[in-house]
Amino acid sequence: MQMVLMPNPNQSKRTPTKPTNPNDAWILHREEIDTTQEGTCNVYALIDAFSGFCFGQTASIDQPELEKVLELFSTAKSTLGFLPKELMILKSDPFIEMFHDICRDLNIPVTELTAKELRPYVREFSKSFAQFKLMGATTEDEIDEHSMPLPERLSEIEEQELDAFIPDSYSPCSCSSGKKFKFCCKPIFREIAFAMCAAQDGYLTEALEHMKQAETKVGRTAEVLCRYAICWSFTDMTKTHQYLKETFAVNPNHPRANYLMGIESVGTENYETAIAYYQTAIDHYPKNDRFHLNETYNNLGTAFYSLKRYREAKEVWEQALLLLPSDETVKNNLTEYIYENPLVPKELRGVSPFIKKFL
Ligand SMILES: [Zn+2]
The missing domain is CATH 3.30.420.10 (Ribonuclease H-like superfamily/Ribonuclease H)
Structure with a gap:
């Protein structure tokens, strides 16, 4: 080596x-x-x-x-x-x-x-x-204009105790390949992060360049295909669907692709379909991937709520809060749409005992 x-x-x-x-x-x-x-x-x-x-x-x-x-x-x-x-x-x-x-x-x-x-x-x-x-990275020419100074980044992360959200190298990869993160999507972690930022800021060409680099490293894996889909989702949904179709061909259980399909189904008011997609995503994210599970439970709650399935909405939103107790979005959802919502049957409006300390 x-x-x-x-x-x-x-x-x-x-x-x-x-x-x-x-x-x-x-x-x-x-x-x-x-x-x-x-x-x-x-x-x-x-x-x-x-x-x-x-x-x-x-x-x-x-x-x-x-x-x-x-x-x-x-x-x-x-x-x-x-x-x-x-x-x-x-x-x-x-x-x-x-x-x-x-x-x-x-x-x-x-x-x-x-x-x-x-x-x-x-x-x-x-x-x-x-x-x-x-x-070390400077001498090896590894740093580019996107990199932040590492020491500051580290201490900031330390202060906020964010380490729970940075995947450990030896945890199962969140793409549900069954491999450890280190030997799966970690080599393209940086490319994906840059691609997602660029796409979100409207720089599609740049985003696709980063994805091309990721593809060169690991090939057209489900994760790479799904990230291409996300890059295109800001401008061209036909392209997004092509890539999602390819993602599902490689791995029908890819959690992020299922999550995206859930969001899209909510957009077209197909809530039952959305619930099924979100559920598949939840079933296939690694159990310790609190960040992605929180996000998915949160959205699943919204789908249940749209169908007036209040009990289930409450259950999964509380689950989302358990996973990430600092999450303000889910706290607001629970308060506004469940605990203090006159439309919800009274017996459902109580705060579950295991949740009280987080509110
Ligand atoms: Zn992976």
Whole structure:
């Protein structure tokens, strides 16, 4: 694989919150890095939780090599003279089993933490890493005029705790191919994002150019075809329908294509048809894809409401709110069209108990 140069993350030190001694806890932390030839790589860093000191790191395209990880531990041990009392690791780390095995052999207890719990310990490291990624990308000519400065973007995202909405590389891809995001639509994530922005701003030619690049990378997948359909939807619905037809030929369950058909069916007041499309989309989005599921439940609620099926509308809107408690649109829908709507039978107007805390 391509050489990945490593940053020196030891310039900035921070005050620890929990561990009070070196060797109390080490962290095995994963960062991702985009390379031009290999796509995304994993970089695992072994970090001392007390000082934030990084003992070393290893890069791999997918699963890290056992030998390399063992080397990290032995480097750290020879630096400090001891092994730690515990190893902290992200609960959802894709290779956690492998690290459990290593720690079992080394007799180190493992503590699994959520991203939020782990963040204070790895924040400085992540920041220096983001800076490095930015510099690295510049030399590799990877940055173009569309890219925002990465460090600012990262801290902003951190502050707003938006990480739930950025698909994890090892989550199932939201196109419902059954593959992991990293090995499916991630390589064209950037092209699609640019294409969608350009299309929305009315720059169809530019949008299609981005899509052409995506197509060159992965071929005419259902996701690519569906995104072509979206690009055309601002100007030419005949083209949109051609592309959607092609999308369904590749994958009849493609969630976004079904979602789009739902919207279109609502537009022509075919609410039953819309409900069926939305339902198919919901059935095929990955269960942890809260962002897309929220959006689809929200629209499904509107279709139910249009048919005066208030009970179902309430159910799915509340479901949408559960998925994304900060969603103002769905809060307004529930309040205006259900809880405070005199047209809705009184017994349906109560706020469900599990929803109260979100309003
Ligand atoms: Zn995909």
